[in-house]
Amino acid sequence: MQKKIQLLLVVLGFIIVGTLNTHGQKKQKDNEAADLKTSPKLVVGIVVDQMRYDYLTRFWNHYGEGGFKRLVKDGFNCKNNHFNYAPTSTGPGHTSVYTGSTPAAHGVIGNNWYDKDQGESVYCASDDNYASVGTTSDAGKMSPHRMNVTTITDELRLHTQMRGKTIAVALKDRGAVLPGGHTANAAYWFQGADEGNWITSSYYMKQLPKWVNEFNSSDAVEKYKIPWNTAKPINSYIESGIDNNSYEGLFETETTPTFPHSTPNILNKKKDFDILKYTPYGNTITTNFALAALDGENLGMDSETDFLAISYSSTDYIGHKFGVNSKEIQDTYIRLDADLQLLLNTLDRKVGKEEYIIFLTADHGAIDVPAYLSSQKIPAGYFEYDEISPKLDEFLKYKFGTTNIIKNFSNYQFFLDHKVIKNLDIDLAQAQEIIANELLNYKGIDRAYTGRQMIQNNYTDGIPYILQNGYNQKRSGDVLIVLKPGVISYPKTGSTHGSPQIYDTHVPLLFYGKGIPKGSTSVRTEIPDIAPTISSLLGISFPNGTTGKPITEVLD
Incomplete structure (x- = not known):
């Protein structure tokens, strides 16, 4: 009789433990489901x-x-x-x-940006x-x-x-x-x-x-x-x-x-x-x-x-x-x-x-x-494209025989005319590099990068990384410039952004x-x-x- 009672208690124990485990597993699954997301209205x-x-x-x-x-x-x-x-x-x-x-x-x-297919902004x-x-x-x-x-x-x-x-x-x-x-x-x-x-x-x-x-x-x-x-x-x-x-x-x-x-x-x-x-x-x-x-x-x-x-x-x-x-x-x-x-x-x-x-x-x-x-003796200033344009045109005429090689300048990017470059029998990457190197000589410009650099390299930090994330292969330009810190292209009053x-x-x-x-x-x-x-x-x-x-x- 005593052995039967002991056996019954063991069976009941297994049933109780199993029930608790099942309940615990269900509660755990409910918690896991709740943790999947939050549901705001x-x-x-x-x-x-x-x-x-x-x-x-x-x-x-x-x-x-x-x-x-x-x-x-x-x-x-x-x-x-x-x-x-x-x-x-x-x-x-x-x-x-x-x-x-x-x-x-x-x-x-x-x-706004220059659309290379439409030829307009x-x-x-x-x-x-x-x-x-x-x-x-x-x-x-x-x-x-x-x-x-x-x-x-x-x-x-x-x-x-x-x-x-x-x-x-x-x-x-x-x-x-x-x-x-x-x-x-x-x-x-x-x-x-x-x-x-x-x-x-x-x-x-x-x-x-x-x-x-x-x-x-x-x-x-x-x-x-x-x-x-x-x-x-x-x-x-x-x-x-x-x-x-x-x-x-x-x-x-x-x-x-x-x-x-x-x-x-x-x-x-x-x-x-x-x-x-x-x-x-x-x-x-x-x-x-x-x-x-x-x-x-x-x-x-x-x-x-x-x-x-x-x-x-x-x-x-x-x-x-x-x-x-x-x-x-x-x-x-x-x-x-x-x-x-x-x-x-x-x-x-x-x-x-x-x-x-x-x-x-x-x-x-x-x-x-x-x-x-x-006025507070912090390096800063202004960049005017019109001020560098005559010098750049002179360089383009000397180097390529024409100024038509540049179709547009916007968002600090130069868009080149690929047909003109092809007719001149010049490699596009070479043309980009020549113009980028020239731009480094101009007041207010801190850096210049080419579209080829943006496409071929894998930058992981710094200014090049930031430029590359903004570079869309189908829509962006051929040469990118970065103005010096504190330098902007804007009127003398008010603040701006974009750099x-x-x-x-x-x-x-x-x-x-x-x-x-x-x-x-x-x-x-x-x-x-x-x-x-x-x-x-x-x-x-x-x-x-x-x-x-x-x-x-x-x-x-």
């Missing part, structure tokens, strides 16, 4: 046009707790984030963020095959057709069988069209002129939705045709230069570039709405329209992940006009911080505090005004929201890493031209 991609990384740190004490500080403190901060290609400009920047690749793969090699988002929607002008004739690969927004749409929505919003057409990808439900941009309306292209729809028409017919834009004064006492803006200086541009009728900015065109509520782009109100209008899209499109309201792409363009317009050291730039970022707080608070309320993911980055950085740098130098490549990268750990890293990250990181978080395919790598610290 909404992803919000934010690109701040022309935002240098040091705008985070420089203006930190002026920011509130609910905007930039919230993203940094409660999210993940990549402190050493860089563009790994040039030219560093808006079209390539937005495309690279969303495709996880560089111009070498995605093909958007500039805002083309714009990165223009497309005459489509009509404007919401305006009688040509401002809506746009599409993403020049972008050769898919975007993170495309892959999310494909993953959800097109049930997840993608809406892209920006003052600039290219800031909306390129992030929206090939499959966006809509991309909207701002038509200033004497209209002040949000418009789109027939690529997306035949007519504007009701909510857009309602926004356009309201006073949502006109009410910002008001004087621009500082949000805080101007004497507290000690992180920027003096207000009245010779390094900044002027609005019409102004005699000094000083606050308050209150000119006739700024105040006129019936015309010149383009001027709002050059004030921080352009960013606020963008935020308000993005929030209208949140409601109008019911984003983040169901189980399918939606995507809202927002690009803040006014930061770029203001940087170009006033420069990175201006009171205007400081005030713009203080006001943008308030816009971000409004955006985050609204997402908390309407989508759910733990139900969305945000990433924030920039499409390029910017240089301080060279004239100002020179492979570090002031143009170092930009913020913040991740925040569902599934994002708190923390930071000083390990180098690169712009093409953003899309595969978001893809990994969502458990979807990488964009099909991806060259970046997921940022493991964000995924851990």
Whole structure:
């Protein structure tokens, strides 16, 4: 009897252990499935046009707790984030963020570039095959057709069988069209002129939705045709230069570039709405329209992940006009911080505090005004192609017997006429090298590389690496030049960008929201890493031209 009881207890033990093991294995499998991805209701991609990384740190004490500080403190901060290609400009920047690749793969090699097949300059988002929607002008004739690969927004749409929505919003057409990808439900941009309306292209729809028409017919834009004064006492803006200086541009009728900015065109509520782009109100209008899209499109309201792409363009317009050291730039970022707080608070309320993911980055950085740098005894200056052109023409006539060997100069690239070179019975690589070597003798030029070098070599760091990532074999030129650090081709007032130098490549990268750990890293990250990181978080395919790598610290 006792042996039977012992045997029964052993059998029961095996059954209990087996049951526990089965339960444990099921729980482990459930956990593993949960670890495969995070499932936010909404992803919000934010690109701040022309935002240098040091705008985070420089203006930190002026920011509130609910905007930039919230993203940094409660999210993940990549402190050493860089563009790994040039030219560093808006079209390539937005495309690279969303495709996880560089111009070498995605093909958007500039805002505009010389098309070797057409023999003329083309714009990165223009497309005459489509009509404007919401305006009688040509401002809506746009599409993403020049972008050769898919975007993170495309892959999310494909993953959800097109049930997840993608809406892209920006003052600039290219800031909306390129992030929206090939499959966006809509991309909207701002038509200033004497209209002040949000418009789109027939690529997306035949007519504007009701909510857009309602926004356009309201006073949502006109009410910002008001004087621009500082949000805080101007004497507290000690992180920027003096207000009245010779390094900044002027609005019409102004005699000094000083606050308050209150000119006739700024105040006129019936015309010149383009001027709002050059004030921080352009960013606020963008935020308000993005929030209208949140409601109008019911984003983040169901189980399918939606995507809202927002690009803040006014930061770029203001940087170009006033420069990175201006009171205007400081005030713009203080006001943008308030816009971000409004955006985050609204997402908390309407989508759910733990139900969305945000990433924030920039499409390029910017240089301080060279004239100002020179006044501080820092090497800097200006490059004018017209100044070197006569000397270069003289050299070309001497060496090749003609100046027709060069067809175009743009984006710091020389495009050669291959037919002329062939007729002269000259090897193309040799012609490239001869011209590159000559250009090294000219003032302001630091380096010169040939297309043959870009194609044949495998650069892994430094300036050549950056140039090679920006070099598209079908679209790029024959000879590439790099200006000296601190040297730009631009007017004497305001800042610009486009170079492979570090002031143009170092930009913020913040991740925040569902599934994002708190923390930071000083390990180098690169712009093409953003899309595969978001893809990994969502458990979807990488964009099909991806060259970046997921940022493991964000995924851990």
